[in-house]
Amino acid sequence: MEPSPRSSVIIIGAGVSGLSAAKVLAENGIGDLLILEASDRIGGRIRKEKFGNVSVELGAGWIAGVGGKESNPVWEIAAKLGLRTCFSDYSNARYNIYDRSGKIFPSGIAADSYKKAVDSAIQKLKGLESNCVEDATNRTDFTLTPKTPIELAIDFILHDFEMAGKSSNSFLLSPAWMPRKAMQMKIFECFLSCIWNFGSHTEVEPISTYVDFGEREFLVADERGYEYLLYKMAEEFLFTSEGKILDNRLKLNKVVRELQHSRNGVTVRTEDGCVYEAHYVILSASIGVLQSDLISFRPPLPRWKTEAIEKCDVMVYTKIFLKFPYKFWPCGPGKEFFIYAHERRGYYTFWQHMENAYPGSNILVVTLTNDESKRVESQSDEETLKEAMVVLRDMFGSDIPDATDILVPRWWNNRFQRCSYSNYPMISNNQVINDIKAPVGRIFFTGEHTSERFNGYVHGGHLAGIDTSKAVLEEMSKDERQNDKQNQNFLLEPLLALTLTQADAVSGLHKCDVPTQLYLSGKLGIPEAIL
């Protein structure tokens, strides 16, 4: 198929990072940009769906990091657009832990188990801090191995919701927007104290979102959805009519399969056989997609790049929505979040009712992560519904009604996502993220996973998109300066030839031969990035 006219920049992906990048480019006069999106919509991991007559958020649900010394840019946009949000108060979740017979653990036991789990996590961290990573992981003398259902439940909340490791022994710091405020803040304080205690030796970073933007989190509860922010953003630089984007610079259902790159530019091939050319590409596909074989690169990406991509852990996070004919769970202050303690870690552990967000909606949400997410993704929704009902009957008795509807998002099996968000090692030297972010030739990488301080969050994606487009603009102006210089040399050449001796002229021409030839053949480009 004939390639389309060459664009200045092609942006792959129309999630928050791709759209933020495109908007900055457009605002800086890059009119001939093109956005290629694999799915049939914009938004990526920000996605609402109608469920039980309300809008539920299958992906990002919270605006995290509000009320601090700096203003969260996503919160600012939401406030400007009047997006409806609800404050999430997690402080009582640990006092709503149910055992399998429906009894709530006494607050003393819950507080004690929680304290032990936090202390244990801190000890492990300290072990890591003192550079005994191997040792600390293997030692069991000072750390608690969760065994009882309540210990397992708390361990799950601490690690999968705060440290987001794959197991209780992995020390990975996750984005901290997920339900767990009180506990998160507790462990966060501990992180800080670790850092202070270990002074300059430490490499544990506090969670920038909370330090910079504040500790509060707000759940988006708006019929227009979190994605409304993105439609409004798109409206600022793409042609829209009646809420629909009609601009042909946004192409949906374009699955990019190959990027062929050289000093001259990038050729993009899509699954439907289309070919697009650009001077630069901004690739915003998730880290999970980069780890998959969806997009191939010609020539292949250098080793430092592929190794960095492989090193980044991915987190799968699944919110399962259940609709009931009436509510049978406790409501009121301190009851929004509750926990189920089971012998199997992470088995339908974390619950939220949606009465605060949508009163009368009679919807419950249960959150699964990683292996449990993958397990439910691979089974039928009926099976998942059955499992969830057994859990709910354990907690609330056998006479509760069956759910009338269920919604199970499948982020892991979505080939355009392959994860919910990136998950960097907590103890790291930033090399991995720097390498993931670094461009390769004319291909620039963006997305939440490229945000050093805010990876995993919507604002991380937003800020990454802005940063990446600024870097591309910088390269474009370097190109321009170089082209101007070449132009000047080219114009001066005949003059120089007249004023120089024949010998001088020959050697002078020789000096500017290569760049001139490159210029004339249109091959002048930026140097290949550190391959």
Ligand SMILES: Cc1cc2nc3c(=O)[nH]c(=O)nc-3n(C[C@H](O)[C@H](O)[C@H](O)COP(=O)(O)OP(=O)(O)OC[C@H]3O[C@@H](n4cnc5c(N)ncnc54)[C@H](O)[C@@H]3O)c2cc1C
């Ligand atoms: C379940 C879940 C809950 C979350 N909760 C929160 C939360 O409460 N608060 C918060 O701040 N963050 C949350 N996040 C994280 C947040 O959603 C992401 O960090 C952010 O949306 C990522 O944006 P992005 O632009 O980097 O990537 P994406 O949104 O994934 O955008 C990338 C786009 O690229 C497209 N694409 C992929 N491959 C190709 C290809 N080959 N060709 C063309 N297009 C392609 C994809 O279809 C997608 O549209 C959550 C995420 C999930 C999944």
